[in-house]
Amino acid sequence: MLRTLGHGIYPALVFAMSATAIAGPEEDRNALRAFYEQRFPSVELDAHGDGAYALDAAKREQWLEMEDFPPYEIAIDDGADLYDEPLADGSSYADCLGEDAPVVKQHFPRFDAVSGEVETLEQRLNNCRTAAGDEPWDYLGSEMSSLMAFIAYESRDEQIAVEIPDDPRAQAAYNDGKEFFYTRRGQLNFACSSCHVSMAGNALRAERLSAALGHATHWPVYRLKWKEVGPLHKRFIECNSQVRAEPLEPQSDSYRNLEYFLTYMSNGMALNGPASRK
Numbered sequence: 001m002l003r004t005l006g007h008g009i010y011p012a013l014v015f016a017m018s019a020t021a022i023a024g025p026e027e028d029r030n031a032l033r034a035f036y037e038q039r040f041p042s043v044e045l046d047a048h049g050d051g052a053y054a055l056d057a058a059k060r061e062q063w064l065e066m067e068d069f070p071p072y073e074i075a076i077d078d079g080a081d082l083y084d085e086p087l088a089d090g091s092s093y094a095d096c097l098g099e100d101a102p103v104v105k106q107h108f109p110r111f112d113a114v115s116g117e118v119e120t121l122e123q124r125l126n127n128c129r130t131a132a133g134d135e136p137w138d139y140l141g142s143e144m145s146s147l148m149a150f151i152a153y154e155s156r157d158e159q160i161a162v163e164i165p166d167d168p169r170a171q172a173a174y175n176d177g178k179e180f181f182y183t184r185r186g187q188l189n190f191a192c193s194s195c196h197v198s199m200a201g202n203a204l205r206a207e208r209l210s211a212a213l214g215h216a217t218h219w220p221v222y223r224l225k226w227k228e229v230g231p232l233h234k235r236f237i238e239c240n241s242q243v244r245a246e247p248l249e250p251q252s253d254s255y256r257n258l259e260y261f262l263t264y265m266s267n268g269m270a271l272n273g274p275a276s277r278k
């Protein structure tokens with residue numbers, strides 16, 4: 001079931017993927033899905049929502065034991081309390097998030113036509129706060145992560161449905177995120193795609209490299225290493241640092257565009273956050 005593959009085994013496919021550089025988001029998504037389908041014929045595409053644990057039976061066993069007593073449960077409870085606390089002007093997060101609230105995770109990140117930029121769910125929540133007269137939260141802080149954990153939990157099993165509207169600014173944001181993903185950087189000169197596409201499934205030191213498909217399904221995440229629940233952009237910071245590249249600020253333009261691209265790649269997959277990881 002576990003297959004470790006060397007580099008460059010599928011030159012034809014890699015070529016096919018770079019040839020789609022000028023293609024649209026939907027062609028990109030289909031090409032990436034086809035790539036993983038060929039690379040991991042025995043793994044259902046939806047199973048990649050479990051990250052590396054879809055590709056490593058022994059690690060999966062340990063992980064399932066960890067999920068028996070989910071370490072993110074407290075964050076969900078804290079987040080539920082925060083969600084119920086009225087904002088400074090007496091309004092609620094539900095008022096701000098719209099009629100589907102709190103089941104909204106599947107629609108984020110989204111393109112905001114007013115600012116002309118990608119808006120993540122974390123930003124939306126801080127926008128709800130500041131519009132009501134509250135202070136914004138720290139993007140790496142426990143309040144934001146707890147409220148995100150609650151919303152992720154409520155949104156479980158919804159299919160990711162990120163849209164890239166027919167607006168040149170939205171297309172540009174998507175293309176920027178895609179370029180970030182495929183660009184080599186840092187002293188080690190690795191792109192995100194080097195590890196999570198070309199070498200997906202291989203072992204890197206003690207870790208198994210996950211497929212990028214599913215990278216956006218399960219946030220926020222309780223990591224044993226962090227000893228707390230943290231957001232996707234914290235993982236971006238870590239993966240950038242790992243190749244000795246200068247990490248960016250959480251919620252920076254580049255990271256939001258990267259999230260837009262990555263989440264679009266996972267469109268149609270079921271949300272399964274919050275989750276635990278080592």
Ligand code: HEC
Binds near residue numbers: 209
């Ligand atoms: C040197 C290899 C390497 C590079 C380059 C790299 N990562 Fe990672 N990444 C890892 C390892 C190792 C892990 C932990 C094992 C796993 O889940 O794949 C990880 C984990 C992740 C996860 C968490 C997966 C999960 O299931 O929770 C995400 C998301 C991620 N990386 C995104 C990125 C992005 C985006 C980039 C580019 C900015 C990037 N990575 C670059 C090695 C890398």
